[in-house]
Amino acid sequence: MDLTTAAAPARPGAADEPPAVELRGLTKTFRRAGQPPVQAVRGIDLTVPQGQVVALLGPNGAGKTTTLDVVLGLTEPSGGSARVLGQRPRAAVDAGRVSAVLQSGGLLRDLSVRETVQVIASTFERPRPVDEVIEQAGLSDLAGRKVGKCSGGEQQRLRFALALLPDPDLLVLDEPTAGMDVAARRAFWATMHADADAGRTVIFATHYLEEADAFAERIVMVAGGRVVADGSAEQIRSRASGRTVSADLPGDPADVVRRLRAIDDVADVQVQGDRVTVAAGDSDAIAWLLLSDLGARNLEISSGSLEAAFLTITGGAPAAADLPDDSAKEPVA
Numbered sequence: 001m002d003l004t005t006a007a008a009p010a011r012p013g014a015a016d017e018p019p020a021v022e023l024r025g026l027t028k029t030f031r032r033a034g035q036p037p038v039q040a041v042r043g044i045d046l047t048v049p050q051g052q053v054v055a056l057l058g059p060n061g062a063g064k065t066t067t068l069d070v071v072l073g074l075t076e077p078s079g080g081s082a083r084v085l086g087q088r089p090r091a092a093v094d095a096g097r098v099s100a101v102l103q104s105g106g107l108l109r110d111l112s113v114r115e116t117v118q119v120i121a122s123t124f125e126r127p128r129p130v131d132e133v134i135e136q137a138g139l140s141d142l143a144g145r146k147v148g149k150c151s152g153g154e155q156q157r158l159r160f161a162l163a164l165l166p167d168p169d170l171l172v173l174d175e176p177t178a179g180m181d182v183a184a185r186r187a188f189w190a191t192m193h194a195d196a197d198a199g200r201t202v203i204f205a206t207h208y209l210e211e212a213d214a215f216a217e218r219i220v221m222v223a224g225g226r227v228v229a230d231g232s233a234e235q236i237r238s239r240a241s242g243r244t245v246s247a248d249l250p251g252d253p254a255d256v257v258r259r260l261r262a263i264d265d266v267a268d269v270q271v272q273g274d275r276v277t278v279a280a281g282d283s284d285a286i287a288w289l290l291l292s293d294l295g296a297r298n299l300e301i302s303s304g305s306l307e308a309a310f311l312t313i314t315g316g317a318p319a320a321a322d323l324p325d326d327s328a329k330e331p332v333a
């Protein structure tokens with residue numbers, strides 16, 4: 001099932017600029033002595049024009065962090081190529097054109113918020129003014145507080161402030177709101193929104209469908225080390241159909257469930273008592289089968305949540321590491 005779609009249009013004038021990110025046939029295999037190789041990324045093609053806000057959405061072990069690590073020059077691809085703003089990733093990072101807010105680490109507990117920003121600012125040739133980034137990250141009221149006394153959400157906003165110091169063209173966020181409560185997540189995204197509206201390219205990895213839906217103009221779904229869908233939330237909803245069909249079945253449903261699961265197009269079958277719920281690309285065909293062949297009653301077709309689309313697309317997709325090893329077929333970088 002090809003669910004990749006054209007991405008949302010880039011901002012005007014972007015045609016003559018190199019893409020913020022261009023990955024071609026990207027693969028990454030981790031090899032450790034005495035252990036089987038782990039193919040984290042299995043051939044990702046992705047072009048992100050400048051100015052776009054893109055979510056990398058996928059289950060645990062999908063390959064999101066590894067892909068972002070390649071973009072940040074933290075790890076070398078095993079195969080394929082990666083360009084960032086027309087340069088090698090490391091060169092783009094060294095030029096101060098790319099910043100990251102990573103999941104954890106990197107803060108000294110005994111410094112205040114302002115001191116932390118000042119120290120990191122002193123490592124850049126031409127940093128943005130300290131107070132400006134503190135204000136933009138929503139930290140003005142906390143500037144004098146010791147980092148160790150800040151909540152997880154506040155520390156994450158501090159990492160965001162640090163990432164803004166070099167005024168990067170591309171901001172990479174890996175699970176930026178992991179561990180935050182709902183209020184802290186909202187506050188974080190409110191500050192991010194303002195920044196993205198000003199035209200910066202933002203790529204973030206998330207498990208949260210609602211974050212991808214609310215914040216990204218383009219969602220790239222990754223599962224098993226590959227891109228399985230690419231488009232706006234609306235495009236993904238409609239391409240995946242995202243519909244579920246549920247109905248009451250007479251008698252023992254086990255046989256019917258086996259029959260439904262054998263259909264290629266069926267992503268998921270759940271049974272509760274007499275009622276069966278089927279997630280499938282072609283909901284009309286499933287409805288017809290249930291009614292005409294299987295004697296189903298009280299049939300309902302529910303449309304289109306992004307979550308249903310996500311299940312339809314990634315349904316049962318194993319983590320990259322659990323797939324068979326085909327790293328011998330990797331193209332040379």
Ligand SMILES: Nc1ncnc2c1ncn2[C@@H]1O[C@H](COP(=O)(O)OP(=O)(O)OP(=O)(O)O)[C@@H](O)[C@H]1O
Binds near residue numbers: 063
């Ligand atoms: N340094 C490493 N050595 C060996 N295996 C690794 C390494 N880094 C990642 N992996 C494996 O590669 C696969 C992809 O991991 P990755 O962290 O990229 O996924 P992810 O989509 O970011 O997952 P999560 O959402 O859980 O952070 C996983 O199976 C992971 O265990």
